[in-house]
Amino acid sequence: MTRSLLPVAALLALGSPVMAQEETAAPSPNQIVEEAAREEWVAIAPEDLLVMTLAPAADGTEREVVIQLMLAPFSQGWVENIRTLARAGWYDGITVNRVQDNYVVQWGDPNYDNPEAEGAAKPLPEGLRTMSEGDYVDSARVVESDKDTIVLRHPKHDLVDSYADSASFSEGWPIGIEIAEKGKVLRRWPVHCYGMVGVGRGYSPDTGSGAELYTVIGHAPRHLDRNIALVGRVVEGMEHLSSLPRGSGALGFYTAEEADKRTPILSVRVASDLPEGDPASSSEAVGQQTRPAFEFLSTESEAFARYADARANRRDPFFIHPAGGADICNIPVPVRRGAD
Amino acid sequence: MTRSLLPVAALLALGSPVMAQEETAAPSPNQIVEEAAREEWVAIAPEDLLVMTLAPAADGTEREVVIQLMLAPFSQGWVENIRTLARAGWYDGITVNRVQDNYVVQWGDPNYDNPEAEGAAKPLPEGLRTMSEGDYVDSARVVESDKDTIVLRHPKHDLVDSYADSASFSEGWPIGIEIAEKGKVLRRWPVHCYGMVGVGRGYSPDTGSGAELYTVIGHAPRHLDRNIALVGRVVEGMEHLSSLPRGSGALGFYTAEEADKRTPILSVRVASDLPEGDPASSSEAVGQQTRPAFEFLSTESEAFARYADARANRRDPFFIHPAGGADICNIPVPVRRGAD
Numbered sequence: 001m002t003r004s005l006l007p008v009a010a011l012l013a014l015g016s017p018v019m020a021q022e023e024t025a026a027p028s029p030n031q032i033v034e035e036a037a038r039e040e041w042v043a044i045a046p047e048d049l050l051v052m053t054l055a056p057a058a059d060g061t062e063r064e065v066v067i068q069l070m071l072a073p074f075s076q077g078w079v080e081n082i083r084t085l086a087r088a089g090w091y092d093g094i095t096v097n098r099v100q101d102n103y104v105v106q107w108g109d110p111n112y113d114n115p116e117a118e119g120a121a122k123p124l125p126e127g128l129r130t131m132s133e134g135d136y137v138d139s140a141r142v143v144e145s146d147k148d149t150i151v152l153r154h155p156k157h158d159l160v161d162s163y164a165d166s167a168s169f170s171e172g173w174p175i176g177i178e179i180a181e182k183g184k185v186l187r188r189w190p191v192h193c194y195g196m197v198g199v200g201r202g203y204s205p206d207t208g209s210g211a212e213l214y215t216v217i218g219h220a221p222r223h224l225d226r227n228i229a230l231v232g233r234v235v236e237g238m239e240h241l242s243s244l245p246r247g248s249g250a251l252g253f254y255t256a257e258e259a260d261k262r263t264p265i266l267s268v269r270v271a272s273d274l275p276e277g278d279p280a281s282s283s284e285a286v287g288q289q290t291r292p293a294f295e296f297l298s299t300e301s302e303a304f305a306r307y308a309d310a311r312a313n314r315r316d317p318f319f320i321h322p323a324g325g326a327d328i329c330n331i332p333v334p335v336r337r338g339a340d
Numbered sequence: 341m342t343r344s345l346l347p348v349a350a351l352l353a354l355g356s357p358v359m360a361q362e363e364t365a366a367p368s369p370n371q372i373v374e375e376a377a378r379e380e381w382v383a384i385a386p387e388d389l390l391v392m393t394l395a396p397a398a399d400g401t402e403r404e405v406v407i408q409l410m411l412a413p414f415s416q417g418w419v420e421n422i423r424t425l426a427r428a429g430w431y432d433g434i435t436v437n438r439v440q441d442n443y444v445v446q447w448g449d450p451n452y453d454n455p456e457a458e459g460a461a462k463p464l465p466e467g468l469r470t471m472s473e474g475d476y477v478d479s480a481r482v483v484e485s486d487k488d489t490i491v492l493r494h495p496k497h498d499l500v501d502s503y504a505d506s507a508s509f510s511e512g513w514p515i516g517i518e519i520a521e522k523g524k525v526l527r528r529w530p531v532h533c534y535g536m537v538g539v540g541r542g543y544s545p546d547t548g549s550g551a552e553l554y555t556v557i558g559h560a561p562r563h564l565d566r567n568i569a570l571v572g573r574v575v576e577g578m579e580h581l582s583s584l585p586r587g588s589g590a591l592g593f594y595t596a597e598e599a600d601k602r603t604p605i606l607s608v609r610v611a612s613d614l615p616e617g618d619p620a621s622s623s624e625a626v627g628q629q630t631r632p633a634f635e636f637l638s639t640e641s642e643a644f645a646r647y648a649d650a651r652a653n654r655r656d657p658f659f660i661h662p663a664g665g666a667d668i669c670n671i672p673v674p675v676r677r678g679a680d
Contacts, residue, residue, distance in 0.1 A: 058398070101579045102534050102672075137661050160502045162667035194442050194559045203657055219534045219559050219669050223654050226661040239441045239586040246579040314563050317543055321477050321566040327502035327667060329559050332442075 029310040033334045036303035041295040042172065043338055044068055046272035049294060050086060050232075054096075054240055055264040063263075065237035066271075066292055067197055068335070070173060070230060073140040074190045077129035078199050078229045081210035083270050088125035090211065091268035096244060100252025102218030105241045106200055107265055108211055113202065116256040124211060131207045136229045139189030160325060163222045167191065167328035169299035169308075174328045176225055190230040193220050193329035195238050199229040217242040220329040235294050235335040295338035307334065369650040373674045376643035381635040382512065383678055384408055389611035389634060390426060390572075394436075394580055395604040403603075405577035406611075406632055407537055408675070410513060410570060413480040414530045417469040418539050418569045421550035423610050428465035430551065431608035436584060440592025442558030445581045446540055447605055448551055453542065456596040464551060471547045476569045479529030500665060503562045507531065507668035509639035509648075514668045516565055530570040533560050533669035535578050539569040557582040560669035575634050575675040635678035647674065 027035070048071070054063035069079045085091055097114075098106035111117035161167040164176035173190050180186040192198070193216065200212030208229060215234050234241065245261050247254040254261050269289065277290035297304050312326035367375070388411070394403035409419045425431055437454075438446035451457035501507035504516035513530050520526040532538070533556065540552030548569060555574050574581065585601050587594040594601050609629065617630035637644050652666035 099583075101582055133660050160500070162500045162502065162665045162670075163663045164665075204660055220667075222670060223651070223659075223663045223666065225663065227654075227659050242441055243439075243583050243585055245583055311563070314567075319563070319567050320473050320544055323503045323563045323565065325502045325504075326563065327560075330502075330562060 026306075026310055026313075026315045028316045029307050029314075032303060032307045032310055033297060036297055036301065036307075040298050040301035040303045041336075041338070042298050044235075044294045044296065044335075046274075046291055046293075047083075047270060048232075049235075049271035049292065050082070050268055051271055051274065051289065051292065052091070052237075052268045053266045053289075055266055057240075063237065063240040065240055066235050066294065067232050068235045068294065068296075069232040070190060071171065074173060074175070074188075075231050076135040076229065077131050078135075078208070078210045078231045081128045082213075082231060084125060084127055085210055086268045086270050087273065089267075090122070090125055091265055094122070094265050095262035096241070096265070097247075097262055098214070098251060098253045099217075099244045099246045101246045103216070103221060103252065104214040105217050105244060106212065106214035107263075108200060108213065110259075110262060112212065118256075124209060128209050130209075131229065133204060133207060135207070136189070137226050139187060139226065141187050142185045161328065163191070163225060169304070169328075169331075169333065172296045172299050172333055174331075174333070176222075176328075189226050191220070191328060192216055192222055192224045192230065193233075193332070194218070195234045195332075196230055197232045197234060198224070199231055201228060215241055220327075222329075235296075236292075236337075293338040294335055296336075297334040299333060304333075307331075366646075366650055366653075366655045368656045369647050369654075372643060372647045372650055373637060376637055376641065376647075380638050380641035380643045381676075381678070382638050384575075384634045384636065384675075386612035386614075386631055386633075387423075387610060388572075389575075389632065390422065390608055391611055391614065391629065391632060392431070392577075392608045393606045393629075395606055397580075403577065403580040405580055406575050406634065407572050408575045408634065408636075409572040410530060411511065414513060414515070414528075415571050416475040416569065417471050418475075418548070418550045418571050421468045422553075422571060424465060424467055425550055426608045426610050427613065429607075430462070430465055431605055434462070434605050435602035436581070436605070437587075437602055438554070438591060438593045439557075439584045439586045441586045443556070443561060443592065444554040445557050445584060446552065446554035448540060448553065450599075450602060452552065458596075464549060468549050470549075471569065473544060473547060475547070476529070477566050479527060479566065481527050482525045501668065503531070503565060509644070509668075509671075509673065512636045512639050512673055514671075514673070516562075516668075529566050531560070531668060532556055532562050532564045532570065533573075533672065534558070535574045535672075536570055537572045537574060538564070539571055541568060555581055560667075562669075575636075576632075576677075633678040634675055636676075637674040639673060644673075647671075 048069045050067040050069060052065040052067060054065065056062055069075065069082065094108055095110050096105060096107045097110050098104065109122045111119050112121045161176065165179040166177040168175055168177055170188065174193050175188045176191045177185055178187040195215060197213055197215045199208035199210050200214055201208030244263060246252055248258060249255040271291050274289050274291040297307065308331045311331045313322040313324060315322060388409045390407040390409060392405040392407065394405065396402050409415065409422065434448055435450050436445060436447045437450050438444065449462045451459050452461045501516065505519040506517040508515055508517055510528065514533050515528045516531045517525055518527040535555060537553055537555045539548035539550050540554055541548030550571070584603060586592055588598060589595040611631050614629050614631040637647070648671045651671045653662040653664060655662060
């Protein structure tokens with residue numbers, strides 16, 4: 001049983017670079033990423049990075065979480081709402097209110113939609129957009145041919161995903177795919193992998209504003225796909241969220257008795273609003289935040305195709321029996337600190 | 341796009357109980373579990389439960405983790421080794437040495453296979469069995485027909501799993517399946533879902549003794565299936581492991597500088613070696629451990645079939661767009677405290 005991960009353009013092309021790679025001794029997935037060419041990395045725009053500073057841990061450890069915001073057409077207007085909320089300082093002083101094991105960490109106003117609230121809910125700033133269910137249920141409809149992305153294939157069953165007709169990567173994001181007759185891609189949407197960030201909401205028709213956010217800290221809850229808006233992913237500091245104490249209330253919310261476990265969020269800033277600067281420079285004020293820089297391995301690059309193939313067919317010395325396949329969330333898109 | 345989760349015996353039978361259920365207003369997965377009949381639950385033998393007591397947390401919280409050991413043919417001789425190690429008191433005083441975000445927590449002798457070790461490795465007790473790679477690569481060969489288990493099906497692609505020909509549940513465990521010609525089940529093996537417990541090992545031909553154990557704290561690392569021996573799963577206290585601080589060394593090991601982060605394991609006991617008792621009884625010595633009791637929802641039961649179907653097709657009011665499918669690790673087998 002072997003499977004291949006191939007660019008769509010190479011599905012019918014024997015002797016593609018990926019196939020050739022399989023015939024030689026292959027490096028590990030991490031080695032492939034390390035050896036990727038400089039031009040295969042894509043810089044993330046500072047406008048698309050959020051810097052969330054949590055209160056220091058009990059032992060004094062500083063805790064900073066960086067989130068990459070998702071571009072349209074997958075994210076819709078929630079991402080602009082999040083920038084509006086950040087720029088209004090609305091997130092400053094909110095808390096982590098929910099930590100449910102093998103599911104999500106959620107942060108927002110502890111007095112919002114909380115029957116045990118001690119005070120009034122924090123008023124939202126002006127100018128937030130209202131989205132509709134269609135913005136996440138329909139996601140991106142594709143009329144023309146799909147782009148040259150990676151599709152997970154199975155030699156017997158053709159396309160493998162447990163939740164959609166297929167799964168793939170597009171411009172740095174893991175996506176689910178609905179295929180119409182004749183194999184044509186009809187619709188694409190982002191999927192709930194570990195570390196993805198989404199918008200909390202109540203019962204329909206509420207679609208959430210972006211004031212309540214969560215990230216996945218367990219096995220991919222793919223049943224949430226197309227039911228909640230995804231807006232990005234954590235690209236640094238995930239361990240500061242995933243290792244928080246679990247809440248003992250329903251759905252992992254902290255109860256009123258354990259309100260002291262709610263981690264305060266000191267600030268959330270759009271990176272483009274932070275000054276550029278060299279953190280190593282001694283001329284900067286101590287503790288002043290500077291703009292971070294991140295880049296991701298292009299999911300349309302040849303290196304990513306080889307990386308995904310190596311994740312699905314582990315040939316490192318440790319492995320005895322390569323799986324011959326992988327699910328989309330077990331092929332995390334490589335992201336690293338870039339040049340400032 | 342809709343998919344069905346059906347007992348194998350009902351694959352060709354229209355109008356099965358599961359299909360009928362889909363036509364009526366359906367309860368949530370948790371409600372189905374709560375309403376399961378008493379006889380659909382299977383008691384776990386005390387011989388198959390391990391009670392692992394960690395040192396209390398910094399805030400004084402007591403931390404107990406209960407592990408259900410896996411039965412043959414999936415687990416092979418490692419489970420007996422683990423009982424031998426527990427009964428020799430070998431695990432008492434070891435530590436959690438590795439916490440890698442979105443991957444595993446691993447515990448064992450901090451001086452074993454550690455270039456920074458401060459002391460000699462702890463000698464292993466007599467009587468441990470030596471297993472071979474074949475014990476996890478081949479797992480259970482099935483010559484006759486498969487049992488009546490749940491198989492994840494897809495209307496277009498027949499059987500859906502990203503790592504194997506199919507995935508299913510057998511006697512309470514999630515398993516991968518290799519299918520020979522004519523749809524006959526050829527081979528079955530346990531799979532790496534969240535909370536599953538496995539045996540750490542070095543490079544082949546080392547297969548591990550059972551002295552080094554790990555559990556999955558992130559997205560299912562299914563590429564480890566058939567490459568490492570699985571021996572069980574955490575059934576209570578998972579949050580005490582998943583929320584531990586991540587290690588900053590390679591692979592999430594704690595470095596020598598952060599040795600104080602290693603959580604001590606005070607004791608590991610086979611539940612059948614603990615005295616039976618009513619924890620509410622005041623006649624017992626304070627702090628004395630008593631035998632816990634757990635039971636799991638039979639994966640061959642009708643309630644489990646409906647639960648799995650509801651996990652794959654969420655019809656709760658919150659959901660707008662049921663996925664129509666699920667992967668095996670997003671259908672955790674329900675386990676609960678049973679009558680002592």
